[in-house]
Amino acid sequence: MIIGKYLPGHSIWHKLDPRSKLITVSLFVISCFLVGYWQALVALAGLELLGILATRLPLGYFLKSLRPILFFVFLTVGLQVLFNRQGEIIFEFGFFAITDEGIGNGLFMALRLIIVVLVSTILTLTTKPSDLTLALESLFSPLRAIKFPVAEMALMIAIALRFVPTLFEETQKILKSQASRGVDITEGKIRDKVSQLISLLVPLFVLSFKRAENLANAMEVRGYVPGMARSSINLLKWKGQDSILVIGAIAIFALSLWL
């Protein structure tokens, strides 16, 4: 799921090392799942709100990132409310019983889900995908000791991320080309819709395979050999602010373990 696309900016979040952001966000997410009290979760939500404000990005982007999970939020609340039979019954209707605990649990889980998605959104909105892969590669590099192909994994992720916008552009272009040939997705019978979908998918596949082949050739002629040691032009720089952030995250994590 693409939670958010990178937006350039000059906030503190944009300047932090992607590794510290990745660690912090991961710890924060785990903390959210550890805490069991309303007070603690609301405190985490408050902290997160400060974090969101510090990105200095329009709030609309964060709201937008919630749209894809809205369904899950309602589903969680709905299931909890309808099927949780613990606590005091407020309302009973045949097989279903709505209890105070059911409502409370439902809302608690929904809030937790929202917090988790929003904190990931902070990360993806303020970090370039290429930096994120570098951070992953750097953080997972100890796994090399057990022969895990860290660099190859990172490269695969980097290539996949690199081609998401390209694929998106290409889709737009093919959509427009076929619209020029009378394709109008809003009308037509099911049968027409199928052939319209094919008119989009076939060119997209053909292009993707062509691209993959070109890329493989380009990498080969430039001497790419899987598994060889590689250097990177973008070096990550860990600064004081990164240490402070991570220490803060560890503190939150420890607190939520303890509470």
Added chain:
Amino acid sequence: MDIRFKGVSHIYNQKTPLEVRVLHNVDLEIKKGQFTAIVGHTGSGKSTLIQHMNALLKPTHGEVCIGEKVIRENEKAKNLKAVRQKVGLVFQFPEYQLFEETVEKDIMFGPMNYGMSAENAQKRAKEVLQIVGLDEAFSNASPFGLSGGQMRRVAIAGILAMDPDVLILDEPTAGLDPHGQKEIMNIFKELHEIHKKTIILVSHDMDLVSEYAQHMIVMHRGKVKLTGSPKEVFKNSQELEDCGITLPIPARNYQRIAEKLGLPLNDVPLTVDEFIDRIAALSFKGGA
């Protein structure tokens, strides 16, 4: 069918940090039956401009009139599909729009989207294949087995099959060898002269433009800088240079000769034929 732009601006990704203003207050008019060339540096907004001409993009400000139809930002225009049949747009590298199993089926796709029967569409496919200079034997070939130039012709045929009044071509000669370029340009010439289509050509190649176009629109950073016949436009060599456009090769060669000989520089020949006439006239004078 005339196409008119009145104060058209276009902004991509409006109200986001990625906002870019690509067209600035563009006014222009393209008359029925004209062969117009749109030229300009890469990124000057040519492709954005032409996508307004068949309502694939809507202006952020101003209005675009396509025949009777007026397109403005906040209007849900109905029947854009009909506009796109009248104004056929062939994108850059159109070969990427091919998807059917056979060339014929792919060409039939457009007309059938507009409700033509399979039988008539098939007839139509045969006609347009001939117009783009492909043998009937290609009908049942897979479009993916063709050469680059042949694929492009099939794609152009796919648009022509809808019988548009206006044909827009975005850099149709890009990536073809000089011979292929010439062949493709001659298709458009025939469509213009024999089939009386309005042709709008986006091109980088000033030699082709000066040879084929009657009217030119020069774009620079999203604005229309110059318009007029190639003869008029190429007189402004200084402005053209500022827009990153060089004169056709015969014009450049003539300029150098004229500079050496101290001849007037304001009326330069644009095509090879004009160039030869001019030089012939010179040597005649010189010989006399």
